[in-house]
Amino acid sequence: MSFRQPSILPGFGLTFGFTTFFLGAVVLLPLTALVVRTAMTDWHHVWDVVSSARALASYRLSFGASLLAASINAVFGFIIAWTLVRYDFPGRKIIDALIDMPFALPTAVSGIALTAVFAQNGWFGKYLEPFGIKVAYTWIGIVIALTLIGLPFVVRSVQPALAEVQRDLEDAAETLGAGRFYVFLRIILPTVLPSLATGFTMAFARAVGEYGSVIFIAGNLPLKTEITPLLIVIRLEEFDYGGAAALGFVMLLISFVMLLTINLLQAWGRRRLVGDRR
Protein backbone atom coordinates (compact mmCIF):
# COMPACT_ATOMS: atom_id res chain seq x y z
CA MET A 1 0.00 0.00 0.00
CA SER A 2 1.28 3.42 -0.82
CA PHE A 3 1.55 6.35 1.60
CA ARG A 4 -1.74 7.79 0.44
CA GLN A 5 -4.91 6.54 -1.23
CA PRO A 6 -5.38 7.86 -4.76
CA SER A 7 -7.80 10.76 -5.16
CA ILE A 8 -8.80 13.05 -8.01
CA LEU A 9 -8.68 16.07 -5.72
CA PRO A 10 -5.60 18.27 -6.12
CA GLY A 11 -3.49 20.08 -3.56
CA PHE A 12 -2.32 17.26 -1.31
CA GLY A 13 1.37 18.02 -1.80
CA LEU A 14 0.95 21.73 -1.15
CA THR A 15 -1.33 21.50 1.88
CA PHE A 16 0.36 18.47 3.45
CA GLY A 17 3.78 20.03 2.90
CA PHE A 18 2.77 23.35 4.43
CA THR A 19 1.03 21.62 7.35
CA THR A 20 4.04 19.52 8.30
CA PHE A 21 6.48 22.40 7.75
CA PHE A 22 4.50 24.84 9.91
CA LEU A 23 3.86 22.16 12.55
CA GLY A 24 7.56 21.36 12.64
CA ALA A 25 8.70 24.97 12.84
CA VAL A 26 6.19 26.26 15.38
CA VAL A 27 5.55 23.24 17.60
CA LEU A 28 7.91 20.30 17.13
CA LEU A 29 11.28 22.05 16.80
CA PRO A 30 10.79 24.16 19.96
CA LEU A 31 9.60 21.09 21.90
CA THR A 32 12.67 19.22 20.70
CA ALA A 33 14.77 22.10 22.02
CA LEU A 34 13.27 21.44 25.44
CA VAL A 35 14.13 17.74 25.33
CA VAL A 36 17.67 18.37 24.03
CA ARG A 37 18.28 21.09 26.60
CA THR A 38 17.27 18.69 29.39
CA ALA A 39 19.51 15.96 27.96
CA MET A 40 22.48 18.34 27.69
CA THR A 41 22.17 19.57 31.25
CA ASP A 42 24.35 17.95 33.92
CA TRP A 43 22.34 14.95 35.17
CA HIS A 44 23.06 15.69 38.81
CA HIS A 45 21.60 19.13 38.39
CA VAL A 46 18.53 17.79 36.57
CA TRP A 47 17.95 15.26 39.37
CA ASP A 48 18.47 17.88 42.09
CA VAL A 49 15.93 20.23 40.54
CA VAL A 50 13.37 17.58 39.65
CA SER A 51 13.54 15.84 43.05
CA SER A 52 14.01 18.87 45.31
CA ALA A 53 11.61 19.20 48.24
CA ARG A 54 10.14 22.28 46.58
CA ALA A 55 9.54 20.46 43.29
CA LEU A 56 8.02 17.42 45.02
CA ALA A 57 5.68 19.68 47.01
CA SER A 58 4.67 21.43 43.78
CA TYR A 59 3.89 18.10 42.01
CA ARG A 60 1.81 17.04 44.98
CA LEU A 61 -0.12 20.30 44.89
CA SER A 62 -0.51 20.47 41.09
CA PHE A 63 -1.66 16.85 40.81
CA GLY A 64 -3.71 16.76 44.00
CA ALA A 65 -5.57 19.99 43.24
CA SER A 66 -6.07 19.03 39.56
CA LEU A 67 -7.40 15.59 40.52
CA LEU A 68 -9.80 17.10 43.03
CA ALA A 69 -10.93 19.79 40.56
CA ALA A 70 -11.47 17.23 37.78
CA SER A 71 -13.48 15.04 40.18
CA ILE A 72 -15.68 17.97 41.22
CA ASN A 73 -16.15 18.68 37.53
CA ALA A 74 -17.04 15.06 36.79
CA VAL A 75 -19.91 15.26 39.32
CA PHE A 76 -21.19 18.78 38.65
CA GLY A 77 -20.36 18.65 34.95
CA PHE A 78 -22.54 15.56 34.66
CA ILE A 79 -25.37 17.24 36.60
CA ILE A 80 -25.15 20.35 34.39
CA ALA A 81 -25.01 18.30 31.17
CA TRP A 82 -28.01 16.29 32.36
CA THR A 83 -29.92 19.48 33.18
CA LEU A 84 -29.16 20.99 29.77
CA VAL A 85 -30.03 17.84 27.79
CA ARG A 86 -33.09 16.60 29.70
CA TYR A 87 -34.87 19.67 31.03
CA ASP A 88 -36.27 22.76 29.42
CA PHE A 89 -36.32 25.90 31.52
CA PRO A 90 -36.22 29.63 30.86
CA GLY A 91 -32.69 30.71 29.92
CA ARG A 92 -31.51 27.21 29.09
CA LYS A 93 -29.98 28.27 25.77
CA ILE A 94 -28.11 31.15 27.37
CA ILE A 95 -26.78 28.91 30.15
CA ASP A 96 -25.76 26.38 27.50
CA ALA A 97 -23.82 29.04 25.59
CA LEU A 98 -22.17 30.37 28.78
CA ILE A 99 -20.69 26.94 29.61
CA ASP A 100 -17.88 27.76 27.16
CA MET A 101 -17.08 30.99 28.99
CA PRO A 102 -14.07 29.64 30.92
CA PHE A 103 -12.72 28.51 27.55
CA ALA A 104 -13.02 31.96 25.93
CA LEU A 105 -12.21 34.06 29.00
CA PRO A 106 -8.53 34.96 29.43
CA THR A 107 -7.07 33.14 32.42
CA ALA A 108 -5.74 36.36 33.95
CA VAL A 109 -9.30 37.70 34.05
CA SER A 110 -10.76 34.61 35.70
CA GLY A 111 -7.79 34.68 38.11
CA ILE A 112 -8.32 38.20 39.40
CA ALA A 113 -12.13 37.85 39.35
CA LEU A 114 -12.12 34.64 41.43
CA THR A 115 -9.62 36.18 43.84
CA ALA A 116 -11.81 39.26 44.25
CA VAL A 117 -14.88 37.13 44.98
CA PHE A 118 -13.17 34.76 47.43
CA ALA A 119 -10.81 37.20 49.19
CA GLN A 120 -11.57 37.99 52.84
CA ASN A 121 -13.60 41.08 51.96
CA GLY A 122 -15.06 39.59 48.77
CA TRP A 123 -18.70 38.66 48.05
CA PHE A 124 -18.26 35.05 49.19
CA GLY A 125 -15.07 35.42 51.21
CA LYS A 126 -16.69 37.60 53.86
CA TYR A 127 -19.32 34.95 54.61
CA LEU A 128 -16.75 32.15 54.74
CA GLU A 129 -14.34 34.09 56.94
CA PRO A 130 -16.42 33.81 60.19
CA PHE A 131 -16.35 30.01 59.78
CA GLY A 132 -12.57 30.09 59.58
CA ILE A 133 -12.65 29.01 55.92
CA LYS A 134 -9.99 30.73 53.86
CA VAL A 135 -10.23 30.20 50.13
CA ALA A 136 -8.06 32.85 48.49
CA TYR A 137 -4.31 32.30 48.94
CA THR A 138 -4.80 28.66 50.03
CA TRP A 139 -5.02 25.31 48.22
CA ILE A 140 -8.82 25.60 48.23
CA GLY A 141 -8.55 28.66 46.01
CA ILE A 142 -6.33 26.72 43.62
CA VAL A 143 -8.92 23.92 43.42
CA ILE A 144 -11.67 26.46 42.69
CA ALA A 145 -9.67 28.13 39.90
CA LEU A 146 -8.86 24.74 38.35
CA THR A 147 -12.51 23.65 38.63
CA LEU A 148 -13.63 26.73 36.71
CA ILE A 149 -11.25 26.22 33.80
CA GLY A 150 -11.98 22.47 33.54
CA LEU A 151 -15.78 22.67 33.61
CA PRO A 152 -16.47 23.08 29.85
CA PHE A 153 -14.41 19.99 29.02
CA VAL A 154 -16.64 17.67 31.08
CA VAL A 155 -19.97 19.28 30.12
CA ARG A 156 -19.15 19.35 26.40
CA SER A 157 -17.93 15.73 26.42
CA VAL A 158 -20.94 14.38 28.28
CA GLN A 159 -23.67 16.41 26.53
CA PRO A 160 -23.65 14.64 23.13
CA ALA A 161 -23.32 11.24 24.81
CA LEU A 162 -26.34 11.92 27.01
CA ALA A 163 -28.31 12.98 23.95
CA GLU A 164 -27.43 9.58 22.40
CA VAL A 165 -28.83 7.56 25.31
CA GLN A 166 -31.71 5.60 23.88
CA ARG A 167 -34.79 6.79 25.70
CA ASP A 168 -36.84 3.83 24.54
CA LEU A 169 -34.41 1.53 26.36
CA GLU A 170 -34.95 3.52 29.54
CA ASP A 171 -38.72 3.35 29.07
CA ALA A 172 -38.56 -0.37 28.37
CA ALA A 173 -36.49 -0.97 31.49
CA GLU A 174 -38.89 1.02 33.64
CA THR A 175 -41.90 -0.72 32.15
CA LEU A 176 -40.25 -4.03 33.06
CA GLY A 177 -40.00 -2.83 36.63
CA ALA A 178 -36.47 -1.45 36.89
CA GLY A 179 -36.03 1.32 39.46
CA ARG A 180 -34.62 4.70 38.54
CA PHE A 181 -31.26 3.98 40.11
CA TYR A 182 -31.00 0.66 38.28
CA VAL A 183 -31.81 2.36 34.96
CA PHE A 184 -29.15 4.96 35.67
CA LEU A 185 -26.57 2.32 36.60
CA ARG A 186 -27.24 -0.14 33.77
CA ILE A 187 -28.33 2.04 30.84
CA ILE A 188 -27.33 5.67 31.26
CA LEU A 189 -23.96 5.30 32.96
CA PRO A 190 -22.50 2.72 30.52
CA THR A 191 -23.38 4.95 27.54
CA VAL A 192 -21.97 8.08 29.12
CA LEU A 193 -18.96 6.62 30.93
CA PRO A 194 -16.38 6.87 28.09
CA SER A 195 -17.33 10.53 27.49
CA LEU A 196 -17.26 11.27 31.19
CA ALA A 197 -13.81 9.69 31.45
CA THR A 198 -12.61 11.68 28.42
CA GLY A 199 -13.94 14.94 29.87
CA PHE A 200 -12.40 14.14 33.25
CA THR A 201 -8.99 13.47 31.69
CA MET A 202 -9.15 16.62 29.55
CA ALA A 203 -10.09 18.74 32.57
CA PHE A 204 -7.28 17.10 34.56
CA ALA A 205 -4.70 17.63 31.80
CA ARG A 206 -5.70 21.26 31.40
CA ALA A 207 -5.60 21.83 35.17
CA VAL A 208 -2.11 20.36 35.65
CA GLY A 209 -0.58 22.89 33.23
CA GLU A 210 -2.76 25.87 34.18
CA TYR A 211 -0.90 29.00 35.20
CA GLY A 212 -2.77 32.29 34.67
CA SER A 213 -5.88 31.78 36.74
CA VAL A 214 -4.00 30.03 39.56
CA ILE A 215 -1.16 32.41 40.37
CA PHE A 216 -3.50 35.22 41.43
CA ILE A 217 -5.50 33.12 43.88
CA ALA A 218 -2.72 30.80 45.06
CA GLY A 219 -0.60 32.95 47.36
CA ASN A 220 2.45 31.23 45.81
CA LEU A 221 4.24 30.21 49.01
CA PRO A 222 7.08 27.73 48.36
CA LEU A 223 6.29 24.21 49.64
CA LYS A 224 2.69 25.26 50.35
CA THR A 225 0.82 26.93 47.49
CA GLU A 226 3.37 26.88 44.67
CA ILE A 227 2.28 24.99 41.53
CA THR A 228 4.79 23.32 39.20
CA PRO A 229 4.34 25.75 36.25
CA LEU A 230 5.16 28.63 38.62
CA LEU A 231 8.30 26.81 39.76
CA ILE A 232 9.40 26.63 36.11
CA VAL A 233 8.93 30.39 35.79
CA ILE A 234 10.95 30.96 38.97
CA ARG A 235 13.82 28.75 37.72
CA LEU A 236 13.78 30.68 34.45
CA GLU A 237 13.90 34.02 36.26
CA GLU A 238 17.00 32.72 38.07
CA PHE A 239 18.48 31.99 34.61
CA ASP A 240 18.61 28.30 35.52
CA TYR A 241 17.62 27.24 31.97
CA GLY A 242 18.64 23.61 32.58
CA GLY A 243 16.52 23.38 35.72
CA ALA A 244 13.54 25.00 34.01
CA ALA A 245 13.91 22.66 31.04
CA ALA A 246 14.10 19.63 33.35
CA LEU A 247 10.87 20.58 35.15
CA GLY A 248 9.28 21.37 31.79
CA PHE A 249 10.36 17.95 30.52
CA VAL A 250 8.65 16.23 33.46
CA MET A 251 5.43 18.13 32.70
CA LEU A 252 5.74 17.41 28.99
CA LEU A 253 6.00 13.67 29.67
CA ILE A 254 2.85 13.89 31.74
CA SER A 255 1.06 15.77 28.94
CA PHE A 256 2.00 13.01 26.47
CA VAL A 257 0.60 10.34 28.78
CA MET A 258 -2.59 12.39 29.18
CA LEU A 259 -2.99 12.88 25.44
CA LEU A 260 -2.51 9.16 24.89
CA THR A 261 -5.09 8.38 27.58
CA ILE A 262 -7.60 10.78 26.01
CA ASN A 263 -7.14 9.16 22.59
CA LEU A 264 -7.58 5.66 24.06
CA LEU A 265 -10.70 6.75 25.97
CA GLN A 266 -12.19 8.28 22.83
CA ALA A 267 -11.49 5.09 20.87
CA TRP A 268 -13.16 3.12 23.67
CA GLY A 269 -16.18 5.43 23.48
CA ARG A 270 -16.48 4.98 19.71
CA ARG A 271 -16.23 1.17 19.98
CA ARG A 272 -18.85 1.18 22.71
CA LEU A 273 -21.29 3.25 20.68
CA VAL A 274 -20.89 1.12 17.59
CA GLY A 275 -21.40 -1.97 19.76
CA ASP A 276 -24.57 -0.51 21.23
CA ARG A 277 -26.08 0.04 17.84
CA ARG A 278 -25.58 -3.49 16.60
Added chain:
Amino acid sequence: MAGHGSNVHSAELASRPGRDGLMSALARWAFISVSLAFLAALLFAPLATVFVTAFGKGLGAYFASFSDSDTAAAIKLTLITAAIVVPLNTIFGLAASWAIAKFDFKGKSFLITLIDLPIAVSPVISGLVYVLMFGLQGWFGAWLQEHNISIIFALPGIVLATLFVTFPYVARELIPLMEQLGNDEEEAAITLGAGGWMTFFRVTLPKIRWGLVYGVILCNARAMGEFGAVSVVSGHIRGLTNTMPLHIEILYNEYAFVSAFAVASLLTLLAVATLVIKTLVEWRTGYRRRR
Protein backbone atom coordinates in the same frame (compact mmCIF):
# COMPACT_ATOMS: atom_id res chain seq x y z
CA MET B 1 -21.42 10.45 15.04
CA ALA B 2 -22.14 14.13 15.09
CA GLY B 3 -23.97 15.26 18.20
CA HIS B 4 -27.39 16.75 17.74
CA GLY B 5 -28.87 19.79 19.36
CA SER B 6 -30.76 18.87 22.49
CA ASN B 7 -34.04 20.63 21.62
CA VAL B 8 -35.58 17.40 20.42
CA HIS B 9 -35.35 15.89 23.84
CA SER B 10 -37.14 18.61 25.70
CA ALA B 11 -40.04 18.43 23.27
CA GLU B 12 -40.03 14.67 23.61
CA LEU B 13 -39.97 14.95 27.36
CA ALA B 14 -43.08 17.11 27.47
CA SER B 15 -45.07 14.55 25.50
CA ARG B 16 -43.96 11.62 27.61
CA PRO B 17 -46.53 10.16 30.00
CA GLY B 18 -45.96 11.38 33.56
CA ARG B 19 -44.62 8.58 35.72
CA ASP B 20 -44.90 9.37 39.40
CA GLY B 21 -45.08 13.05 38.54
CA LEU B 22 -44.04 14.40 41.93
CA MET B 23 -40.70 12.59 41.93
CA SER B 24 -39.98 13.77 38.39
CA ALA B 25 -40.82 17.34 39.28
CA LEU B 26 -38.60 17.16 42.36
CA ALA B 27 -35.72 15.67 40.40
CA ARG B 28 -36.10 18.32 37.72
CA TRP B 29 -36.14 21.08 40.32
CA ALA B 30 -33.11 19.63 42.11
CA PHE B 31 -31.03 19.22 38.94
CA ILE B 32 -31.80 22.72 37.67
CA SER B 33 -31.10 24.41 41.01
CA VAL B 34 -27.87 22.52 41.68
CA SER B 35 -26.63 23.39 38.16
CA LEU B 36 -27.55 27.05 38.47
CA ALA B 37 -26.10 27.38 41.98
CA PHE B 38 -22.82 25.81 40.89
CA LEU B 39 -22.54 28.07 37.84
CA ALA B 40 -23.57 31.15 39.83
CA ALA B 41 -20.86 30.64 42.42
CA LEU B 42 -18.08 29.66 40.06
CA LEU B 43 -18.83 31.61 36.89
CA PHE B 44 -21.53 34.28 37.14
CA ALA B 45 -20.32 35.90 40.37
CA PRO B 46 -16.71 36.32 39.13
CA LEU B 47 -17.98 37.69 35.80
CA ALA B 48 -20.23 40.17 37.59
CA THR B 49 -17.43 41.26 39.90
CA VAL B 50 -15.31 42.25 36.88
CA PHE B 51 -17.86 44.88 35.86
CA VAL B 52 -18.89 45.87 39.39
CA THR B 53 -15.26 46.62 40.30
CA ALA B 54 -14.45 48.26 36.96
CA PHE B 55 -17.39 50.68 37.32
CA GLY B 56 -17.12 50.84 41.13
CA LYS B 57 -15.74 54.39 41.16
CA GLY B 58 -17.99 55.66 38.41
CA LEU B 59 -17.90 55.98 34.65
CA GLY B 60 -15.22 58.68 34.76
CA ALA B 61 -12.74 56.47 36.61
CA TYR B 62 -13.54 53.60 34.25
CA PHE B 63 -12.73 55.55 31.11
CA ALA B 64 -9.78 57.32 32.75
CA SER B 65 -8.17 53.86 33.04
CA PHE B 66 -7.74 53.77 29.29
CA SER B 67 -6.14 57.20 28.95
CA ASP B 68 -3.00 55.89 30.66
CA SER B 69 -0.28 55.59 27.99
CA ASP B 70 0.94 52.18 29.25
CA THR B 71 -2.58 50.80 29.00
CA ALA B 72 -2.93 52.16 25.49
CA ALA B 73 0.42 50.58 24.57
CA ALA B 74 -0.72 47.23 26.01
CA ILE B 75 -3.94 47.31 23.97
CA LYS B 76 -1.97 48.20 20.83
CA LEU B 77 0.54 45.38 21.38
CA THR B 78 -2.27 42.87 21.90
CA LEU B 79 -3.96 43.99 18.66
CA ILE B 80 -0.69 43.79 16.70
CA THR B 81 0.06 40.31 18.05
CA ALA B 82 -3.41 39.04 17.14
CA ALA B 83 -3.17 40.67 13.70
CA ILE B 84 -0.03 38.62 12.96
CA VAL B 85 -0.96 35.35 14.68
CA VAL B 86 -4.57 34.86 13.60
CA PRO B 87 -3.99 35.04 9.80
CA LEU B 88 -1.04 32.64 10.06
CA ASN B 89 -3.01 30.08 12.06
CA THR B 90 -5.99 30.52 9.74
CA ILE B 91 -3.89 29.66 6.69
CA PHE B 92 -2.43 26.72 8.61
CA GLY B 93 -5.91 25.56 9.66
CA LEU B 94 -7.18 25.67 6.07
CA ALA B 95 -4.14 23.80 4.72
CA ALA B 96 -4.21 21.19 7.49
CA SER B 97 -7.93 20.53 7.17
CA TRP B 98 -7.69 20.19 3.36
CA ALA B 99 -4.83 17.69 3.64
CA ILE B 100 -6.42 15.73 6.49
CA ALA B 101 -10.13 15.77 5.60
CA LYS B 102 -9.85 15.39 1.82
CA PHE B 103 -7.23 12.66 1.63
CA ASP B 104 -6.47 9.31 3.24
CA PHE B 105 -2.86 8.73 4.18
CA LYS B 106 -0.81 6.78 6.67
CA GLY B 107 -0.26 8.34 10.05
CA LYS B 108 -3.23 10.67 9.75
CA SER B 109 -4.41 10.27 13.34
CA PHE B 110 -0.85 10.75 14.57
CA LEU B 111 -0.69 14.03 12.64
CA ILE B 112 -3.97 15.15 14.26
CA THR B 113 -2.56 14.29 17.70
CA LEU B 114 0.54 16.38 16.98
CA ILE B 115 -1.60 19.33 15.88
CA ASP B 116 -3.56 19.06 19.16
CA LEU B 117 -0.34 18.95 21.20
CA PRO B 118 -0.22 22.66 22.13
CA ILE B 119 -3.58 22.32 23.89
CA ALA B 120 -2.23 19.61 26.18
CA VAL B 121 1.00 21.46 26.93
CA SER B 122 1.18 23.91 29.83
CA PRO B 123 1.24 27.53 28.59
CA VAL B 124 4.39 28.06 30.65
CA ILE B 125 6.13 25.38 28.58
CA SER B 126 4.88 27.03 25.37
CA GLY B 127 6.84 30.11 26.39
CA LEU B 128 9.77 28.22 27.88
CA VAL B 129 10.61 26.38 24.64
CA TYR B 130 11.20 29.68 22.84
CA VAL B 131 13.34 31.03 25.68
CA LEU B 132 15.47 27.89 25.41
CA MET B 133 15.92 28.56 21.70
CA PHE B 134 16.22 32.33 21.51
CA GLY B 135 16.95 33.46 25.09
CA LEU B 136 20.33 34.88 26.11
CA GLN B 137 21.63 31.42 27.09
CA GLY B 138 19.54 29.65 24.45
CA TRP B 139 20.68 27.87 21.28
CA PHE B 140 20.74 30.98 19.13
CA GLY B 141 21.13 33.46 21.99
CA ALA B 142 24.75 34.43 21.39
CA TRP B 143 24.32 34.68 17.61
CA LEU B 144 21.19 36.82 17.98
CA GLN B 145 22.93 39.17 20.40
CA GLU B 146 25.91 39.54 18.05
CA HIS B 147 23.57 40.55 15.27
CA ASN B 148 21.51 42.77 17.55
CA ILE B 149 18.28 40.87 17.01
CA SER B 150 15.96 40.57 19.97
CA ILE B 151 13.29 37.87 19.95
CA ILE B 152 12.79 37.16 23.64
CA PHE B 153 11.56 40.18 25.63
CA ALA B 154 10.36 41.64 22.32
CA LEU B 155 7.48 41.40 19.84
CA PRO B 156 8.79 38.35 17.87
CA GLY B 157 8.91 36.24 21.05
CA ILE B 158 5.39 37.28 22.03
CA VAL B 159 4.15 36.45 18.52
CA LEU B 160 5.87 33.02 18.52
CA ALA B 161 4.54 32.05 21.95
CA THR B 162 1.02 33.13 20.98
CA LEU B 163 1.32 31.29 17.66
CA PHE B 164 2.21 28.09 19.56
CA VAL B 165 -0.65 28.38 22.04
CA THR B 166 -3.36 29.15 19.46
CA PHE B 167 -1.93 26.81 16.84
CA PRO B 168 -4.68 24.11 16.77
CA TYR B 169 -7.86 26.19 17.07
CA VAL B 170 -8.79 26.85 13.43
CA ALA B 171 -7.68 23.36 12.33
CA ARG B 172 -9.71 21.71 15.11
CA GLU B 173 -12.88 23.48 13.96
CA LEU B 174 -12.38 22.72 10.28
CA ILE B 175 -11.16 19.10 10.25
CA PRO B 176 -14.33 17.47 11.72
CA LEU B 177 -16.55 19.84 9.73
CA MET B 178 -14.87 19.05 6.39
CA GLU B 179 -14.82 15.32 7.16
CA GLN B 180 -18.52 15.44 7.85
CA LEU B 181 -19.32 17.36 4.64
CA GLY B 182 -17.46 14.84 2.45
CA ASN B 183 -15.75 15.17 -0.92
CA ASP B 184 -18.59 14.61 -3.41
CA GLU B 185 -19.08 18.21 -4.47
CA GLU B 186 -15.35 18.89 -4.78
CA GLU B 187 -14.90 15.74 -6.89
CA ALA B 188 -17.79 16.84 -9.12
CA ALA B 189 -16.23 20.28 -9.57
CA ILE B 190 -12.84 18.82 -10.49
CA THR B 191 -14.43 16.31 -12.87
CA LEU B 192 -16.27 19.16 -14.58
CA GLY B 193 -12.93 20.88 -15.15
CA ALA B 194 -12.60 23.38 -12.31
CA GLY B 195 -9.09 24.01 -11.05
CA GLY B 196 -7.98 23.31 -7.48
CA TRP B 197 -8.11 26.92 -6.28
CA MET B 198 -11.45 27.53 -7.99
CA THR B 199 -12.87 24.41 -6.36
CA PHE B 200 -11.63 25.60 -2.98
CA PHE B 201 -12.97 29.14 -3.27
CA ARG B 202 -16.25 28.35 -5.03
CA VAL B 203 -17.21 24.98 -3.55
CA THR B 204 -15.42 24.29 -0.26
CA LEU B 205 -15.12 27.74 1.28
CA PRO B 206 -18.87 28.56 1.10
CA LYS B 207 -19.62 25.21 2.77
CA ILE B 208 -17.23 25.67 5.66
CA ARG B 209 -17.48 29.44 6.12
CA TRP B 210 -19.39 29.38 9.43
CA GLY B 211 -17.02 26.87 10.99
CA LEU B 212 -14.14 28.98 9.71
CA VAL B 213 -15.66 32.11 11.22
CA TYR B 214 -15.93 30.47 14.62
CA GLY B 215 -12.43 28.96 14.46
CA VAL B 216 -10.94 32.36 13.61
CA ILE B 217 -12.92 34.14 16.34
CA LEU B 218 -11.90 31.57 18.95
CA CYS B 219 -8.27 31.70 17.82
CA ASN B 220 -8.44 35.49 18.13
CA ALA B 221 -9.92 35.36 21.64
CA ARG B 222 -7.21 32.96 22.79
CA ALA B 223 -4.49 35.04 21.10
CA MET B 224 -5.60 38.27 22.77
CA GLY B 225 -6.08 36.62 26.15
CA GLU B 226 -2.99 34.42 26.40
CA PHE B 227 -1.20 34.94 29.69
CA GLY B 228 1.17 32.14 30.74
CA ALA B 229 3.17 31.68 27.55
CA VAL B 230 3.46 35.40 26.83
CA SER B 231 4.37 36.09 30.44
CA VAL B 232 7.43 33.85 30.10
CA VAL B 233 8.79 35.49 26.92
CA SER B 234 7.69 39.09 27.38
CA GLY B 235 10.00 40.44 30.08
CA HIS B 236 7.14 42.62 31.39
CA ILE B 237 8.57 45.91 30.16
CA ARG B 238 5.87 48.50 30.82
CA GLY B 239 4.66 50.31 27.74
CA LEU B 240 6.82 48.08 25.51
CA THR B 241 6.28 44.34 25.90
CA ASN B 242 3.16 44.20 28.06
CA THR B 243 0.08 42.74 26.43
CA MET B 244 -3.36 43.37 27.93
CA PRO B 245 -3.40 40.28 30.20
CA LEU B 246 0.11 41.08 31.46
CA HIS B 247 -0.86 44.68 32.04
CA ILE B 248 -3.85 43.48 34.10
CA GLU B 249 -1.42 41.58 36.33
CA ILE B 250 0.77 44.63 36.86
CA LEU B 251 -2.17 46.92 37.64
CA TYR B 252 -3.64 44.31 39.97
CA ASN B 253 -0.37 43.86 41.86
CA GLU B 254 -0.15 47.64 42.24
CA TYR B 255 -3.65 47.63 43.80
CA ALA B 256 -4.97 49.71 40.89
CA PHE B 257 -8.13 47.60 41.00
CA VAL B 258 -10.38 49.88 38.95
CA SER B 259 -7.85 50.03 36.12
CA ALA B 260 -7.06 46.30 36.34
CA PHE B 261 -10.73 45.35 36.13
CA ALA B 262 -11.41 48.00 33.48
CA VAL B 263 -8.84 46.36 31.18
CA ALA B 264 -10.22 42.96 32.24
CA SER B 265 -13.73 44.11 31.29
CA LEU B 266 -12.57 44.65 27.69
CA LEU B 267 -11.26 41.07 27.50
CA THR B 268 -14.46 39.81 29.16
CA LEU B 269 -16.53 41.59 26.50
CA LEU B 270 -14.32 39.98 23.85
CA ALA B 271 -15.08 36.57 25.40
CA VAL B 272 -18.82 37.35 25.47
CA ALA B 273 -18.71 38.45 21.82
CA THR B 274 -16.87 35.22 20.96
CA LEU B 275 -19.59 33.12 22.58
CA VAL B 276 -22.38 35.13 20.91
CA ILE B 277 -20.82 34.50 17.49
CA LYS B 278 -20.32 30.84 18.34
CA THR B 279 -23.98 30.51 19.30
CA LEU B 280 -25.11 32.30 16.13
CA VAL B 281 -22.90 30.02 14.03
CA GLU B 282 -24.37 26.94 15.71
CA TRP B 283 -27.94 28.11 15.15
CA ARG B 284 -27.10 28.94 11.57
CA THR B 285 -25.58 25.56 10.80
CA GLY B 286 -27.48 23.39 13.25
CA TYR B 287 -24.16 21.75 13.85
CA ARG B 288 -22.57 21.18 17.19
CA ARG B 289 -18.88 20.54 17.43
CA ARG B 290 -17.52 17.80 19.61
CA ARG B 291 -14.50 18.82 21.55
